[in-house]
Each structure stands twice: as C-alpha cells, then as structure tokens.
Amino acid sequence: MKKILSLKMEGITKAFPGVIANRGICLSIHSGEILGLLGENGAGKTTLMNILYGLYRPDEGTILINGEPVVLNSPRDSIRMGIGMVHQHFMLIQNHTVAENITLGYKDAPFFFPLREVEKKLKGFSELYGLEVSARKAVWQLSAGEQQRVEIIKALFRGAHLLILDEPTSVLTPPETADLFEILKRMAKEGHSIIFISHKLEEILTLCNRVVVLRKGEVVGEADTREVDKVALARMMVGRDIVFDLTRKKLTPGDPVLEVDNLTVRGDRGEVAVRELSFSVCRREILGVAGISGNGQRELVEAITGLRPADSGTVRVAGRDVTNSSARLISDYGVSHVPEERIKFGVVPNIMVYENCILKRHHRPPFFRGLFLDYDAVKEHSSRILKSFKVAAPSTSVPVKNLSGGNIQKLILGRELAGEPCLLVAAHPTYGLDVGATEYIRTQLLEHRERGISVLLISEDLEEIFQLSDRIAVMFKGEFMGVIPAGEVNMEDIGLMMAGSKRLEARGK
Ligand SMILES: Nc1ncnc2c1ncn2[C@@H]1O[C@H](COP(=O)(O)OP(=O)(O)OP(=O)(O)O)[C@@H](O)[C@H]1O
Ligand SMILES: [Mg+2]
Known part of the structure; x- marks a missing residue:
C-alpha cells in the first residue's frame, strides 16, 4: 500500500430523495495536514465523508489519490487505499475485548497467538502517538474516550494514512478531548492526514491547519485557521452573525x-x-x-x-x-425529557418523522380519538414542530434515521417543548x-x-x-x-x- 501524499475530491454530487446532500464539492488534503470540516446541521459533512469511506457512491465527481483517480465502491476499497473512519456512533462489539475488536478487521493477524502480535503493535502505537489502551479489557468497561482510542487504533491497524473523525469530541470530556488532540497532532507529524468534523469552533481553530465550510451541500468557504476567528467562521457557516452572548432577564x-x-x-x-x-x-x-x-x-x-x-x-x-x-x-x-443518548432513547429511528413527533403523547387527545390516531392532527402538529425548530427534513413522512444528527436533536427538543411541560x-x-x-x-x-x-x-x-x-x-x-x-x-x-x-x-x- 502506498502512502497517501495527497487526496482530492472533485465535483462530488450526491442526491437523496428530496435533498441534494452534496453539490459539486471540491476538497483536498495532503500528508501531515489536519483539515477541519465545518457546516450547519444537514450541510452534508457526514455524507461527503461516507462517500470517501466507500459507504455511498457519488452521483458525480471523482476522487484522486496521489493524482490518480480511484473508485471506492465499499469501505473495503477505501481501507485498501489507506482511508480510515471513526464514526460518531461507535461500532465496537461491547462484549469482546479490545484486542478481539482490533483483530476482527486486521487481515495480517497471525493464525497462532494473534494476541501477542496485537499487543506488540499496540505498544508501538502507544510509544509513537501516545495512544494508550488496555488490550484485555472488554469494551463495555471502557469510557467513551477509551472506546474512541480503540476505534482509532483499529483504523491504524488496517493501515490508515488518512483518518476521518466525525464529531469525535461530542462524547468526550474536556480532558479526554485534550488527550485526543495531542494524539492527532502526533499522528499528523508522522505524516498522517486527518479530516476532523466538529461544531465547536474553538476546536477547529486550535487543532486544524485549514478549514472547509459547507452550507446546504456546497463549499462556501475555505480558510487557513491562523487567519480567521470564531466570529468569521460562524458567519461563513450560517451567512449571518451569531450572538455568542445571550441576555438573560432577571x-x-x-x-x-x-x-x-x-x-x-x-x-x-x-x-x-x-x-x-x-x-x-x-x-x-x-x-x-x-x-x-x-x-x-x-x-x-x-x-x-x-x-x-x-x-x-x-x-x-x-x-x-x-x-x-x-x-x-x-x-x-x-415532565419533558431530552435524553443524553438521543438515537437510543430519544427517537425510534425506523419510523416516520410525524410518528416520532407524538411519541409519549400518542395515547392522548388531540392525537388519539376513540380507537384510532387522527393522522391529520398528527401531521399538522409535526409540520409545526419542523417549522418552528427549523428541522431540515424533506417531509414529515420520511424515517427519522434519514435526518442528519443535529436535525434529530432539534426534532426531540421541539417535541418536548411543544408539550408545554411544567418541567x-x-x-x-x-x-x-x-x-x-x-x-x-x-x-x-x-x-x-x-x-x-x-x-x-x-x-x-x-x-x-x-x-x-x-x-x-x-x-x-x-x-x-x-x-x-x-x-x-x-x-x-x-x-x-x-x-x-x-x-x-x-x-x-
Ligand atoms: N441515507 C439517507 N437518506 C436520505 N437522506 C439522507 C440520508 N443521509 C443523509 N441524508 C440527508 O442529506 C443531508 C445531509 O446530511 P448529513 O448527514 O450529511 O449532514 P451533516 O452535515 O453531517 O449534519 P449534522 O451536523 O447534523 O450531522 C440531510 O438533509 C439529510 O437529511
Ligand atoms: Mg453528521
């Protein structure tokens, strides 16, 4: 496998029913660089990275590695080319140990005593990048920060030169975030390329060398992080000034x-x-x-x-x-509740947006009449929530799992506040x-x-x-x-x- 010295995405377009998630996107990154990817909820960041990781095929556009066009039809192709991705929702097997999780995707694991080989390599990573994990612990015993390190190590074991991290810090405590940044900086110094997605502008400014800003599926700006500040980035992203200081009435x-x-x-x-x-x-x-x-x-x-x-x-x-x-x-x-683990406890991903909008209230009027749900009332209620909480969704009749992460969160908040709770x-x-x-x-x-x-x-x-x-x-x-x-x-x-x-x-x- 050759090292990725440069990677280019050119003219990438990807449409889903009712939305164009990516429209003619161009992006490039070279070895040793940490690139920030910034954009509003639903701007198309995850979709673009899923294309790079071979999970989706673009409708149009090309991807070039070291100047040569490549076709990435599946994550296997991307991994073979040296691309690794840490998803926002971890995909480790909870009951297996760290070493077992790592060996699962590791094709060079020796048939005999694979654990010994894995532990040896782990030691190397911990010396090189400061990535510490205990190989013999089960995944469920690990903190979010440790699980994330396992995901990164897994990608490194598979030979990743370019690592994509989709909102890696949203589950981390501030000290864990600081540790992660140290690791990523050391990786970049060793020649890896890193694409980092975050909504936290300070993080983009401290960690990344360059930032690309997406809005509604298009690139709307690009900057050297030494030349911009928080206010400028926010403006680039949403097209207006953001009030960072709210006034709270006494x-x-x-x-x-x-x-x-x-x-x-x-x-x-x-x-x-x-x-x-x-x-x-x-x-x-x-x-x-x-x-x-x-x-x-x-x-x-x-x-x-x-x-x-x-x-x-x-x-x-x-x-x-x-x-x-x-x-x-x-x-x-x-009592309304916005839960911590929103995908697990806040919504039912496979059912429609309008159904999710009345969860916990489906048994009460005006939605429940006699024996049946009043679908007109339900749909009207959910359209109102989408509108007032600016939830980007093609309609109320799509499964919630098709919405972007941030839009799911807005939907939950809208639903919980719409009930006029006392608490x-x-x-x-x-x-x-x-x-x-x-x-x-x-x-x-x-x-x-x-x-x-x-x-x-x-x-x-x-x-x-x-x-x-x-x-x-x-x-x-x-x-x-x-x-x-x-x-x-x-x-x-x-x-x-x-x-x-x-x-x-x-x-x-
Ligand atoms: N599998 C899918 N089917 C249908 N629509 C999808 C699918 N995946 C994403 N979309 C839509 O594509 C658009 C871009 O979504 P994407 O998840 O890429 O946004 P994002 O920038 O990652 O947002 P966030 O910051 O909220 O995670 C959204 O409108 C989303 O609803
Ligand atoms: Mg996303």
Whole structure:
C-alpha cells in the first residue's frame, strides 16, 4: 500500500430523495495536514465523508489519490487505499475485548497467538502517538474516550494514512478531548492526514491547519485557521452573525416545581451513583448541573423521569410524589425529557418523522380519538414542530434515521417543548448542534423560562451553564459540591468543584 501524499475530491454530487446532500464539492488534503470540516446541521459533512469511506457512491465527481483517480465502491476499497473512519456512533462489539475488536478487521493477524502480535503493535502505537489502551479489557468497561482510542487504533491497524473523525469530541470530556488532540497532532507529524468534523469552533481553530465550510451541500468557504476567528467562521457557516452572548432577564422564581429529597440511586453495576441528594427547581428558573459526565448525572435524570428506580428518598413534581412512578405517568404530569443518548432513547429511528413527533403523547387527545390516531392532527402538529425548530427534513413522512444528527436533536427538543411541560429535564440539549441551532435552542430555553417552566439542565459545557442557569450545581461522585446563584461564582471555582477539590455553600439563601 502506498502512502497517501495527497487526496482530492472533485465535483462530488450526491442526491437523496428530496435533498441534494452534496453539490459539486471540491476538497483536498495532503500528508501531515489536519483539515477541519465545518457546516450547519444537514450541510452534508457526514455524507461527503461516507462517500470517501466507500459507504455511498457519488452521483458525480471523482476522487484522486496521489493524482490518480480511484473508485471506492465499499469501505473495503477505501481501507485498501489507506482511508480510515471513526464514526460518531461507535461500532465496537461491547462484549469482546479490545484486542478481539482490533483483530476482527486486521487481515495480517497471525493464525497462532494473534494476541501477542496485537499487543506488540499496540505498544508501538502507544510509544509513537501516545495512544494508550488496555488490550484485555472488554469494551463495555471502557469510557467513551477509551472506546474512541480503540476505534482509532483499529483504523491504524488496517493501515490508515488518512483518518476521518466525525464529531469525535461530542462524547468526550474536556480532558479526554485534550488527550485526543495531542494524539492527532502526533499522528499528523508522522505524516498522517486527518479530516476532523466538529461544531465547536474553538476546536477547529486550535487543532486544524485549514478549514472547509459547507452550507446546504456546497463549499462556501475555505480558510487557513491562523487567519480567521470564531466570529468569521460562524458567519461563513450560517451567512449571518451569531450572538455568542445571550441576555438573560432577571426573573423572580416562583413556587418549587421539582423537589428532590434525600435521593439515592444506584447505577447499572449496583454502585451508589446518586447519594442522598436534595435540591429543588422553581418556576421561571433554570438550575444548571455542571460536572464531568459519569458522576451520577445520568442516574439522577433517569430517576426523576421514571426510567430508573430510586433506592430511597423522594421526587416530587408540582407537589405530587412521583417517586418510582412510571415514565408515562411522570410525562403525563408535565415532565419533558431530552435524553443524553438521543438515537437510543430519544427517537425510534425506523419510523416516520410525524410518528416520532407524538411519541409519549400518542395515547392522548388531540392525537388519539376513540380507537384510532387522527393522522391529520398528527401531521399538522409535526409540520409545526419542523417549522418552528427549523428541522431540515424533506417531509414529515420520511424515517427519522434519514435526518442528519443535529436535525434529530432539534426534532426531540421541539417535541418536548411543544408539550408545554411544567418541567424540562434536558441532558446536553445542544450536543451536536451547529452554532446557529445552539443559539436558537438556548434562546428557546430562556423564553420558556420566562413563560414559567422550570428547567433542570445537565451540561458539560460551562459556557452553556453560565449563559442559561439561574443557579449552578456541580455534581461530583453522586453529590452536589454546592448549589450557587450564577452571579456569585466564577469558572475557576466551578472547575475546582468539578474535580472534587472544593465545596461551596450558597451564601444567603
Ligand atoms: N441515507 C439517507 N437518506 C436520505 N437522506 C439522507 C440520508 N443521509 C443523509 N441524508 C440527508 O442529506 C443531508 C445531509 O446530511 P448529513 O448527514 O450529511 O449532514 P451533516 O452535515 O453531517 O449534519 P449534522 O451536523 O447534523 O450531522 C440531510 O438533509 C439529510 O437529511
Ligand atoms: Mg453528521
């Protein structure tokens, strides 16, 4: 296999029923370069990369490697040419060990003692790029960051010179992201080429040498990252200025809507994940829960929304005890939920957009009449959600799995807010959203707060926490390290609390 010294995509066009995902796209990258690919949700980034990885065939256009045209009919062809891809949703086999997962796609594995060979090579990668993994652990025991390293190693084992990473950081904690960047920079130094997709403009600016911006399937700009800033990139991407600072009106919070008292919840492995936690969220208030994921946030959210039993303690919504009630009952009481794993728990990918728009409310009027669904009402409702949340979809009668990642997230938010809830429990509501959509969703959350709902916001993004929250709680090892009015705390304190090295009690209240 020859090294990829340069790769060019020329005039790439790809249409799906009702949408042209890529239109005459040209893009080039050379050895040692890290190229950022930026664009709004649905701009065509994943489609373009799937073409490069041989998953889709372009309708038009050519791909040249080292100046020679190549035909990539399947991932096998692309792998043979030295192209590797890490998808946004990991594709590892959970019950197999790291070594087994790696050997699965590794054609040069020796027949006898393959593990020994794999471990030897792994050692090499860890020395060369700082890629550390433990070969004998099962995949389900690994953190998201470790799983991602396994995906990268898998691609390297197959001889990848060019590595595509589709939104690799959206599942990583900030320290894991920093580690990943170190690894990618070392890989580039060794002559690899990297294509990096992210919605986080700072990441593109710090990691990449060059950035290509797509809008509605076309290239609308290209820049050297030393010559642009965040504002310029955002403008290139959405064609208008983005407000990075939102204004949050001062409101007097009303009565408590969510009251959690002495709540203890266990995690999947039986360990105590939430420990004797007590707090409340009032009407017209956003309580932001900051913290590195894995500190009990998920279990807390699941216990409140009825997806996981509480060990002890109580959860009350608008004065009603809902501890260990069913998810349906809690939703009927006016609790909406934007889950962390949106593809797994937020939608049913194979059914239509309009059906997904009434999930959890299909058993109630106006959608359910007598014995049947009122399809006119359902379709009208879903068109309204698509319109007001700017979900790009050819129609409401396409399966949700055909939408781009960010558009699925917008659909879930639209659906959850359309129910006029009294409480919204939102886990990472802007994960995977482009800057324009992020601005829109945050404004929506603030508007709903003014209209009187309460929001429990779980986020790892401190900028988001500070923009939206009235009070900030920092979760560490199942406890709050403090619940503090947003104006009385700075980023540095929050950082220390996230690491568990500081505990602050609120002044006053
Ligand atoms: N298999 C498919 N069938 C039909 N339409 C598709 C399919 N895959 C993608 N599309 C459509 O093509 C367009 C581009 O989607 P793509 O996933 O490439 O966007 P993206 O830039 O990766 O967006 P995001 O940032 O939200 O991930 C979207 O309108 C999407 O709905
Ligand atoms: Mg995508």
